[in-house]
Amino acid sequence: MLKTTSVMMRLIAIGFALLSTVAPLVAQAPGRFPPDSLLNTQVIPRSTPVMEVVGMMRNFALDLGVRCQFCHVGEEGLPLEQFDFAKDQKRNKLVARQMLRMMNDINRRLDTLPGLSGAAVPVTCRTCHRGISRPMPLFAVMIEAATAAGADSALRAYRTLRERYYGHDAYDFGESSLNTAAFRLARAGRFDDGTAILNFNESLFPTSSALSVFRGNIQLMRGDTSSAATAFLQALARDTSNAEARGRLRSIGRK
Ligand code: HEC
Ligand code: HEC
Known part of the structure; x- marks a missing residue:
């Protein structure tokens, strides 16, 4: 692939x-x-x-x-x-x-x-x-690559694309692309691939509150409520106004 x-x-x-x-x-x-x-x-x-x-x-x-x-x-x-x-x-x-x-x-x-x-x-x-022959959004490229060959291979592709296309409008290298890819992979039951992609994204965006919410949501899908609570608390520590993190904590009875 x-x-x-x-x-x-x-x-x-x-x-x-x-x-x-x-x-x-x-x-x-x-x-x-x-x-x-x-x-x-x-x-x-x-x-x-x-x-x-x-x-x-x-x-x-x-x-x-x-x-x-x-x-x-x-x-x-x-x-x-x-x-x-x-x-x-x-x-x-x-x-x-x-x-x-x-x-x-x-x-x-x-x-x-x-x-x-x-x-x-x-x-x-x-x-x-936008300068590419197959106009697929970056999150979809990631999902396709991870599903075919695993997160490592998808992340290698990501680095190659970023090197070549950063600063062009071909791909969105903002934080949401990998958050979305991670979430959809987890929703398809590929928790390890999703988590690996989210961890890599955190190395690029280490203070993102939204990313912590994605982590919490993936933990919830996995059925791990206490790790989810930790992630939502981290989201609030990073941004006290994160309403989604607050709502999730309330819905799992942690606040
Ligand atoms: C993405 C595909 C694509 C690329 C890249 C492309 N072309 Fe074309 N070209 C076409 C298509 C399709 C037609 C026929 C259009 C039609 O049927 O009306 C065409 C037709 C032509 C024709 C007319 C041929 C005839 O029927 O007499 C010329 C000359 C031509 N292209 C030159 C070029 C040149 C020079 C380049 C590179 C700078 C180029 N093309 C790049 C798709 C492409
Ligand atoms: C409305 C959006 C849209 C526009 C406008 C558009 N394309 Fe595309 N194009 C696509 C999509 C989506 C695909 C991928 C289709 C697939 O393979 O699933 C594609 C695929 C292609 C491919 C095949 C690439 C491959 O690697 O398989 C060629 C060639 C192409 N487009 C040429 C053109 C040319 C030339 C133009 C302008 C005359 C054009 N497209 C305008 C959306 C568009």
């Missing part, structure tokens, strides 16, 4: 592909870039100026954090003249075409919003993708 493994596999696959295709590619007559005309666009009108299409394509790549070959037949490092942009061979291109249709539908609906003053805020690929 870990992205690093599949990225490695893909790199290896690309390596083999390069070895086996260098000769035929070199022998092929080079095409032109930008092309003279559009050959196989099914959503973008054929009358669109080619340079406008190339601009849209640059945005697709930036919005998803990928390169042209994510969708098109061609290899990293080879000149764009040797890409076959019209070919529909890669799944990602077919998915992107559906996404384009979906995005156009959304924007058409936005234009019919009641009481709209001026143009609607346009939805772009970035609205959802």
Whole structure:
């Protein structure tokens, strides 16, 4: 499940592909870039100026954090003249075409919003993708990784993502992502994974009162009322105004 493994596999696959295709590619007559005309666009009108299409394509790549070959037949490092942009061979291109249709539908609906003053805020690929090809919230990435391979592996993925994306809007590295992941893992009966993720989060946010409430709630799910009470008391020690901690203590008869 870990992205690093599949990225490695893909790199290896690309390596083999390069070895086996260098000769035929070199022998092929080079095409032109930008092309003279559009050959196989099914959503973008054929009358669109080619340079406008190339601009849209640059945005697709930036919005998803990928390169042209994510969708098109061609290899990293080879000149764009040797890409076959019209070919529909890669799944990602077919998915992107559906996404384009979906995005156009959304924007058409936005234009019919009641009481709209001026143009609607346009939805772009970035609205959802935020620089990543699979736009999943961080807590969901954590749950998926922990469920497939355990908390250690999920936390390794977290560190890698944080290193690469911190300061971008791709993932929310605030404290709530790991609190949510821990809570939902515990709710699915994965108490140890949830607790390990919460402990790691506490090393990042050591004074968080909300985190202590999550810890208490997980202890309650586990049926450990006295550890839960300790956690709720800690939440109040960290923030005396934490109403949820106060309410939980009352409901378990500790205050
Ligand atoms: C996320 C997928 C994706 C990425 C990344 C992407 N494209 Fe495309 N590209 C498409 C799709 C989908 C179409 C077809 C659109 C349609 O059917 O209307 C297309 C069409 C094209 C075409 C027109 C081909 C024809 O039919 O004549 C060109 C040229 C092109 N892309 C160039 C590029 C370049 C250059 C890059 C990198 C800067 C790039 N694309 C990146 C998805 C992508
Ligand atoms: C309304 C939100 C939304 C918009 C707008 C959107 N996407 Fe997506 N896109 C998604 C979601 C969600 C997925 C993941 C689907 C899945 O695999 O479960 C996805 C997946 C994809 C994938 C497959 C990625 C992979 O690794 O499997 C491609 C390619 C893609 N989108 C391209 C685009 C392009 C290009 C645009 C802009 C024209 C776009 N998307 C706009 C939500 C969106």
